Amino acid sequence: MKRYLSILSDMEIKINEGRYRPGQKLPSVRDAAKQYGCSVNTVVRAYAELEKRHAIYSISQSGYYVVDKPEDATGSKDDNKIDFSSALPDINVFPYLDFQHCLNKAIDTYKQLLFTGGDSRGLAKLRQTLTSHFANDQVFAKAEQILITSGAQRALEILARMPFPNRKETILVEQPSYDIYLRYLEAEGIPVMGIPRRAAGIDLRELEQKFKNGGVKFFYTMSRYHNPLGTTYTAEERKTIARLADKYDVYVVEDDYMGDLGEEKEFDPIYAYSRTSHVVYVKSFSKIIFPGLRLGAVVLPERLLETFRAYKGHTDTSLLSQAALDVYIKNGMYERHKHHISRQYAARIRAVHDAASHQNSEGRVELSRVDSGVYIQFKLPQTVNLDRLMKRLSARNVMAVTGKQFYLTNWLEREKFLRISISQVKPERIEEGVRAIMEEVRREIESLS
Template identity: 35%
Template sequence: MKKLSKYEQVVDYLKDGIESEKFPTGSRLPSIRSISQDFHCSKDTVQRALLELRYEKYIYSKPQSGYYVLEQQSSHEDLQILVNDEHLGAYDDFRLCVNETLIGRENYLYNYYEHQEGLEELRQSVQKLLFEQAIYSKPDQLVLTSGTQQALFILSQIDFPSQAQEILVEQPTYHRMNQLLQAQNLPYQTIERRIDGIDLNELEQHFKTGKIKFFYTIPRFHYPLGHSYSEQEKRAILDLAAKYQIYIVEDDYLGDLDPKMGQTFHYLDQNGLVIYIKSFSTSLFPALRITAIILPNAIKKDFVSYKNILDYDNNLIMQKALSLYIDSQLFEKNRLARLVLQEKNQAQIQKLVNSYPISLPSYPLHDGLLLDLRQYSKIASLKHSPLDLDFFESSYLGTCPYQFVKVPLEVIQATLKYLKTELA
């Protein structure tokens, strides 16, 4: 009998563990290091085995976390979610643009770029891209930063015309915004963001204090609740901002996935009070640290001056590659592909919810399912289950109330099965 190689032993061990439910659906596999120690093999051997299992749809990877067990084929096979890496096609196309950028463009490698606003070609490309999405700006209003975090950091540091100091943030909200406030001990106020929006009367009370420097909000596909403001709500918020001269920082990080291309705060703004932020890291892949921000003239000079302190210039190779990627319509091609995948997954999610009727309110997200746990008395049971669930702990500045949970696409079916048993 042929002796199995270390690679084959690792593959068989993990497959057996998954099929026997030693590693249940949604659970995290042992680390690469621990497996390599158990089998006395190299980490490369383990990584190769994990890639094989990922290819065979046994597992999926979660950035900076590890590998998790996928729902296996069952009698509900026709209801399987389309577990595709939505960034793979974009990555392959972008790599072509990077290669093209490196050919005959040594000036991007050996020279500094004096314009802190970012590469002119890319700013022109982004302006055209945004114009097609009804987000209008002049070229001199656009500034490129090394990710959204840098943009938010600079906004938190510079003075605004009102000289106010406190930042108003929704709760829950983007976890890095919370980290920014806490790490710098910045003064802030909070307003509750619910699955149906915010209380406009409460918002006005915050604005009336005269202490608000800017209001940070995620109008479309709010992170983490998935809610989007209606046009009526946006106009009402803008009216309050104009009344009290409060700037709105609009983080439109998932705007590309809005099939209706709803109107933004920036589009509706008539008073130059909206700062619009668009992240290309979210649209393409996380390692692409390029964000575009549209700045009102009143704060642009101070913003660019402060940016000059942080970095002399952005990565010119990546900026030029992104410019090529946008101009060659590859960005639009992959945006439409993601919309198609999102639409199919939304339909499959609804089928799954219908096939496992539970009493908990649920809301489809672009990358999973949101469950409302406010009427669920067994939260501790769900929290300590082997399922890979997100309770949004880092999205709250205070104690997480555990009112909502996000179920990733890969484990929706397993979670609904679990809840159906628990709620029976």
């Protein structure tokens, strides 16, 4: 990576995080050169690029200053909101300069391939790169087993429609679970049944009975950073799920869409424990980079490959995006950004827990114990009226999502909870937001007594 791009990226991060405030003077070119250990010309080039992006401006014989944007001075309507609802990545930590560099590099490196129809399996170079990338997460597979799709959702839809070798039809889903997938299964009339998953885990004996007697084609699960609970299965739970799948000829579709957002050093997915290749591993790149990339990958047992390819059909992903992601991973940028965003998100999760420890002394709200990822479950007493609570929070400009949408339509055993997402909330407003939630829950309970 060119030195000026590294400086440019660091300066933008400091501006976005408020370390350089609107109107503040930046270090002189000479001081910045000393700080970064580079030439004056390199800093001049970085500052010039920041000027092009309207992030800074220069004053003759004075220096460079951070642009004072109108929304920074006056505040916009959204600035007043405390957003615990959005699951989109934080735009302030998006490495768009790094990725722009990778796009340019991809055009130079793969220009001949970009004018072809492409392989329906995905760019061969990217699939080869992903063999090493996935191996770091204990997912060992050959490039032939990896297929690129236009997002993880696309892979999940194909798996739902295609037949499996076990000739079973029902899809078993955790309750609660990924709402968009639940709505898809119901809309398509695909046989589906649920099994409760709580913050404390899943009943493995009930799971075994479902596997044994339920005609289950596959079990859809998020083994870590579950949406909406935020929780992660223990190693023992993951081992048992793999063993039961092998024993009863049930496949597991393991959606590890947020796997890159964790700080833990060792995590073996369910995929790593399967002895008979009964686990399909699904990966998304939208949470770590940006949703518009629309790239996902699926690691398939060999016996599912041809059927999956037949149902997938033609190439459905941008070759340029695939090529850029390949460059991004190979250059080490992906790994660096992963650690950067994981640290920021983990700090926000700790802030939520710290705020709750101050504001929830009565213990009326139960928080799922999570350290990484994006989501935390705020479990509420069953007497709380969710609609009324949400109206009260909205009046205080606090945005959150209730647990209603994360269940199958006919599911009766629903917990009452808020799904708290930390990806878009401003760190300095977490305490205020948690306090508002706790106060309104307390007010709701007291109104019923």
